Amino acid sequence: MTVIDGKQTAADIKAEIAATVAAAVAAGRRAPHLAAILVGHDGGSETYVANKIKACEACGFRSSLIRFESTDTEPLSEGTLLDAIRTLNADPDVDGFIVQLPLPSHIDEQKIIEAIDPAKDVDGFHPVNVGRHAIGLPSFRPATPAGIVELLKRYNIPTAGRHAVIIGRSNIVGKPLATMLAQKGVDATVTLCHSRTRNLAEICRRADILVAALGRPAFVTADMVADGAVVIDVGTTRVADASRKSGFRLSGDVDYNAVAPKCSFITPVPGGVGPMTIAMLMANTLQAWNKR
Numbered sequence: 001m002t003v004i005d006g007k008q009t010a011a012d013i014k015a016e017i018a019a020t021v022a023a024a025v026a027a028g029r030r031a032p033h034l035a036a037i038l039v040g041h042d043g044g045s046e047t048y049v050a051n052k053i054k055a056c057e058a059c060g061f062r063s064s065l066i067r068f069e070s071t072d073t074e075p076l077s078e079g080t081l082l083d084a085i086r087t088l089n090a091d092p093d094v095d096g097f098i099v100q101l102p103l104p105s106h107i108d109e110q111k112i113i114e115a116i117d118p119a120k121d122v123d124g125f126h127p128v129n130v131g132r133h134a135i136g137l138p139s140f141r142p143a144t145p146a147g148i149v150e151l152l153k154r155y156n157i158p159t160a161g162r163h164a165v166i167i168g169r170s171n172i173v174g175k176p177l178a179t180m181l182a183q184k185g186v187d188a189t190v191t192l193c194h195s196r197t198r199n200l201a202e203i204c205r206r207a208d209i210l211v212a213a214l215g216r217p218a219f220v221t222a223d224m225v226a227d228g229a230v231v232i233d234v235g236t237t238r239v240a241d242a243s244r245k246s247g248f249r250l251s252g253d254v255d256y257n258a259v260a261p262k263c264s265f266i267t268p269v270p271g272g273v274g275p276m277t278i279a280m281l282m283a284n285t286l287q288a289w290n291k292r
């Protein structure tokens, strides 16, 4: 059984990007520039954005953080956020930007996503990028599923003709991952499962590659996994843990200790898919900068 080291793979990718950027900067080009918009003070979002800024430093990118306050008494207006997006769309010094989700519930997330210039949409959530990706055209791919495909590739895990079962059909993980794995060249046979799927355990047992992306701690138990399967755990649920300074720990969707002995490969939580998400965001930003 091999434990897939997402942290090391992400570090390798960032080092490769940093080398490309350093060579271009030495030749006189300006460095790539990623901007992030953060609304409010959600703990998870603060951490993700801080990690993205740190990753920019590691890659030799410039980064900008645009913060907006939003409270129950003084909610941020959608118009103010749309104005900020228009400014970033028009700024020639910004190669790509993200609006950290989730947004406060009074703001229409889809409207915000659709306001982003697809050429700067390094999260790959704009319908133009989603559509282009679906039909195999060059596009920005959402970072988490792209990170999973990259891990499979770098660990030489075969996908052609293999049965990949994905639990979870979100727009940011499950659905785009199904598209990526079914793409020509990757060639997996994909089953996409969700809360209405019948006989889920039985379907999972038929997976060569099982991806758990539903957000339910330890949902995938040993009886759901075939001997020799590849198991990718996307889940990152905060569960209370009084022994930690933060008061919580991250739990994956897989019952790791029971499942790992049955696997050929497995990703841990943390240190598996999570770090790859940020590395792939950096790769998308490099791609945006390359295209300019």
Ligand code: NAP
Pocket (backbone or CB within 6 Å): 144, 167, 168, 169, 170, 171, 172, 173, 174, 193, 194, 195, 196, 197, 200, 213, 214, 215, 216, 234, 235, 236, 237, 273, 274, 275, 277
């Ligand atoms: P989400 O939007 O919360 O959707 C969950 C999906 O799981 C839905 O499609 C839902 O089905 C399905 N589901 C829920 N309970 C189920 C059950 N009992 N059986 C089968 N399917 C079930 O998902 P998400 O945003 O993709 O997040 C999933 C997990 O991944 C979360 O823990 C999240 O924190 C984590 N995540 C991690 C990263 C990372 O970088 N590591 C990035 C993104 C997300 P329905 O559609 O039928 O409701």
